[in-house]
Amino acid sequence: MKFTDILLSIVGGALLVLAFPKFHVEILAWIGLIPLLWAIRKKTPVQGAVLGFLSGLVFNVGLLYWIYNVLTEFGHLPSAVSVFFIFLLAAYLALYFAAFGFGLCWVRSKSNLPETLFAPPFWVALEYIRGFLFSGFPWELFGYSQYRILPLVQISDITGVYGVSFLIVLANAVLYRVATFAVDRHWWSAIREGLAVGVIITGTGIYGEWRLMEISQGASQEKSARVSLIQGNIRQDVKWETHYQEETIKIYANLTLQGKYQRPNLIIWPETAAPFFFQNPSTLQARIFEISQQMGAPLLLGSPAFDRQGAKTHYFNSAFLVSPEKKIIGRYDKIHLVPFGEYAPLSGLLGFTQDIIGAIGDFTPGSGIRNLSVPFGKFGVLICYEAIFPDLTRQFVAEGAQFLVNITNDAWFGKTSAPYQHLSMVTLRAVENRVPIARAANTGISALVDSSGQIKAASDLFTREVVSGTINVGKIKSFYSQHGDLFAYVCMGVTGLCVVILRFRRGYRVERRTR
Numbered sequence: 001m002k003f004t005d006i007l008l009s010i011v012g013g014a015l016l017v018l019a020f021p022k023f024h025v026e027i028l029a030w031i032g033l034i035p036l037l038w039a040i041r042k043k044t045p046v047q048g049a050v051l052g053f054l055s056g057l058v059f060n061v062g063l064l065y066w067i068y069n070v071l072t073e074f075g076h077l078p079s080a081v082s083v084f085f086i087f088l089l090a091a092y093l094a095l096y097f098a099a100f101g102f103g104l105c106w107v108r109s110k111s112n113l114p115e116t117l118f119a120p121p122f123w124v125a126l127e128y129i130r131g132f133l134f135s136g137f138p139w140e141l142f143g144y145s146q147y148r149i150l151p152l153v154q155i156s157d158i159t160g161v162y163g164v165s166f167l168i169v170l171a172n173a174v175l176y177r178v179a180t181f182a183v184d185r186h187w188w189s190a191i192r193e194g195l196a197v198g199v200i201i202t203g204t205g206i207y208g209e210w211r212l213m214e215i216s217q218g219a220s221q222e223k224s225a226r227v228s229l230i231q232g233n234i235r236q237d238v239k240w241e242t243h244y245q246e247e248t249i250k251i252y253a254n255l256t257l258q259g260k261y262q263r264p265n266l267i268i269w270p271e272t273a274a275p276f277f278f279q280n281p282s283t284l285q286a287r288i289f290e291i292s293q294q295m296g297a298p299l300l301l302g303s304p305a306f307d308r309q310g311a312k313t314h315y316f317n318s319a320f321l322v323s324p325e326k327k328i329i330g331r332y333d334k335i336h337l338v339p340f341g342e343y344a345p346l347s348g349l350l351g352f353t354q355d356i357i358g359a360i361g362d363f364t365p366g367s368g369i370r371n372l373s374v375p376f377g378k379f380g381v382l383i384c385y386e387a388i389f390p391d392l393t394r395q396f397v398a399e400g401a402q403f404l405v406n407i408t409n410d411a412w413f414g415k416t417s418a419p420y421q422h423l424s425m426v427t428l429r430a431v432e433n434r435v436p437i438a439r440a441a442n443t444g445i446s447a448l449v450d451s452s453g454q455i456k457a458a459s460d461l462f463t464r465e466v467v468s469g470t471i472n473v474g475k476i477k478s479f480y481s482q483h484g485d486l487f488a489y490v491c492m493g494v495t496g497l498c499v500v501i502l503r504f505r506r507g508y509r510v511e512r513r514t515r
Contacts, residue, residue, distance in 0.1 A: 001047055008039040009051045013058030019145040020063060021420030029145040033172035036101065037115065038179070045106040052101025056094030057087075063140055064090060066416035074236060074412055093137070096126045103499075110502040115173040116193055118498060121491035123169040124162045128488040131389065135339055138388055140421050142168045147424040151208030153453055156431045157478040159487035160390050164428075166491070167204060170197055215434075215452045222472040225376040227448065228264040229440040229467040230255045231459050232273060236411040239275050248275055249284050251464065253291050256299075259466045264297050266374055268440040271302035271317070271384050271409040278303035278320055279328070289326035296324050298374045302383065302407045304363075305333065314364040317342060319381045319407060321372045330373065333366025334383040336392055341385075369395050377402035377473040384408040387439075388425045390432060390485070397433040397481040402473045404435055409442040419445050419461060427453040434478040436471040 012035030019029035036055045040048040064086060071082035100123060107118050123142070131138035143164030146152050155163045174197040181190035232251050238244045252269055259267075278285055278301065292299040298321055305318035317337070321330035337343050342363045371378045380396025387393065387406045396404060406426055410419045423445050430437045431453040439447045447458040448469045457469045 001043070001051065005039040005043075005051055006054065008035040009055040010058050012036040012039070013055040014062060016059045017062035020140055020417070021424050022417045024148065026146055026149060029142060029168050030171045031175060033169065034176045034179070036097075037104075037119075037172065037176040040101050040105055041180070043105050045102045045109065048101035048105030049098040050101075053091075053094045053098035055101075056097025057090050059097070060090035060093040061086060063417075063421075064093075066413050066418040069414040069416060070412045073414070093130070096130055099126060107498065107502060110505065113498065113502075114177060114193070116170060116177055116197065118495075119173045120166045120170040121494040124166050124488055124491035125495045127162060127165055128485065128492060131391075135336075136389065138390075140425070141165055144421075144424045144428060147427045147453065150212060150453055151205045153428060153431055154208035154211040155204050156428055156453075157211070157434055157480050160432050160480050160485055161428045162390075162485070162488045162491070166487075167201060171201065212452055215450075218474075219472050222474050223376055224470050224472050225265040225374075226262060226468065226470055227438045228256070228259045228262065228267045229438060229446040229448070229459075230267065230269050230273075231441060231444060231446045231463065231465050231467065232270065233443050233462055233464045234273075234275075234411070236409075239272070239409075239411070245276050245284060248273075249287055253287065255464060255466055256291055256295060259468055260295055262468050264295065264468065265376055266438075267292070267295060267297055267299040268405055268407065268438055269299065269301035270440045270442040270446075271319075271407040272304060273301045273407075273442070274303035274320075276303070277306060279305055289322060292322045293324045293326055298323055298329070300372070300381070300405060300407070302409075305331065315362070316366060317363050317383055318366075319372075319383060319405075321374070330370075332370050332372060332381045332383075334363070334386060335366045335368065336386045336389055337363055337365050338385045369399050371396060371399055371401045379403045379405055382406045382429075384410075387422070387429055390429070390480075393429045394433060394481055394484055397435055397477060402435060402475065403471055404429065404433070404437045406437055406439040407441075408439070410445075411443040415461060419443075423447060423455075423458075427455065432478065432480045434474065434476060434481070436473070438471060 012032055015028045016032035018025045019032060036052060039051045043051065067086050067089065068082050071077045071085060072079060103122055104115060104119060107113055127138065127141045141161055143161035146164055153164055174193050177193050178190045181187065230252055232248065232255065234248055252273055256267055274288065276284060288299065288301065300319055300321050302319050305316040307314050316333040318334065319332045320328055323329045344362055371380050378400050380401035382393060382404060393404065410422060413419055426437055426439055427449050430449045430451055434451045436451050437449040444459045444461040444463065446467045448456045448467065448471060450456055451474060457467050459465050459467050
């Protein structure tokens with residue numbers, strides 16, 4: 001490997017970082033893989049893996065730098081140890097880039113199969129695997145970089161976010177091929193592949209514009225409801241202090257009552273807005289019941305919860321739905337917990353995870369999908385991290401949810417890119433399932449997202465405010481909601497079939513030579 005190859009890999013990883021929030025240079029996603037593709041040109045599979053790993057390491061360190069804030073400020077780890085863990089996570093995620101580089105070089109060594117045919121489905125297969133392996137961490141897949149380009153992302157209602165990732169990698173591959181054709185002076189091949197991919201991307205854009213127009217025209221026929229999102233901006237370092245609980249509820253109560261004139265149909269407080277066991281009768285519980293009654297509207301709030309089974313107590317990160325009649329009419333327990341944040345798989349070795357979790361201890365995952373109901377429709381609750389999982393979100397809609405609520409506490413992230421990145425993924429959940437999403441965050445960004453993925457209203461970071469607006473509740477389930485990750489399965493099948501065929505061809509040639 002030459003120094004220029006290493007430099008190209010580093011540059012490519014850096015360019016990809018800039019495509020994501022809060023840099024928002026979306027165009028760089030469409031060319032950010034080209035340096036890596038050029039670097040691994042004519043390389044062995046092992047060399048391709050090394051260069052891919054390097055590019056992935058740079059990309060993921062640049063994307064996930066905000067973890068440093070979580071580990072040092074709330075995990076109380078020394079700076080050097082925090083940096084080590086960031087690099088450890090980035091190195092794991094870089095393995096997918098390494099696999100990508102290895103696979104492309106291996107296929108190239110066995111056949112003349114062009115990158116435009118193999119790279120996009122292979123990349124999608126890797127993204128899909130990353131979404132569930134070791135509990136899954138599908139943070140900022142390539143498709144999320146385009147969340148503000150609404151005509152482009154509408155294809156997600158068929159393919160999920162993976163379809164957008166497919167297009168991005170396809171464009172990178174064809175631009176790389178055009179560059180190699182230009183060097184080799186194969187102009188007709190360059191024009192042919194460029195036109196073919198241009199037609200695909202243009203067709204995607206036309207589909208997107210059609211869907212946007214259809215959604216806009218159908219909005220008047222849908223049931224609408226007013227929603228108020230209450231952003232309390234409670235500091236994380238005092239959030240769980242017993243003496244601050246009353247002040248916390250007072251802050252949320254005052255903000256909520258400020259919006260009484262808007263006559264909301266649903267009020268939403270963030271994840272763990274009630275920093276105590278809301279299910280236990282208390283003066284604070286009574287105050288929350290009273291707020292719902294005063295507003296004349298159901299109130300959804302986050303709170304820790306517990307269930308006792310014999311001598312054992314299980315703790316949950318939960319959402320409670322309260323009625324104006326002063327009753328708890330629904331509860332959802334978070335299913336997909338954050339490793340090293342809400343449960344500690346290696347707590348015996350890494351004691352700092354208990355500090356991040358807080359005073360309550362390890363949480364237990366909820367028993368399954370459970371939609372809640374208000375007079376204007378059924379909805380699913382995604383608590384914090386759950387919103388980054390496409391299939392989990394899809395299951396709520398498949399079970400009848402007509403809109404989604406995301407409650408979260410992003411105070412851990414500070415004033416970094418992470419809250420913007422988190423919001424970008426939430427918007428794709430709306431597009432995939434063709435449902436609006438109401439998102440209440442403790443410190444921001446709270447937002448209302450319509451079924452096209454457009455952010456209709458949003459708060460600032462680290463402010464106390466109320467975000468109010470109207471959501472349209474539809475009844476049409478998208479292809480993705482009904483059929484799930486079919487597109488990703490096809491990509492995995494195509495990738496596997498290519499590998500099997502090439503392995504068979506290789507074995508056949510070896511057999512012929514030994515006769």
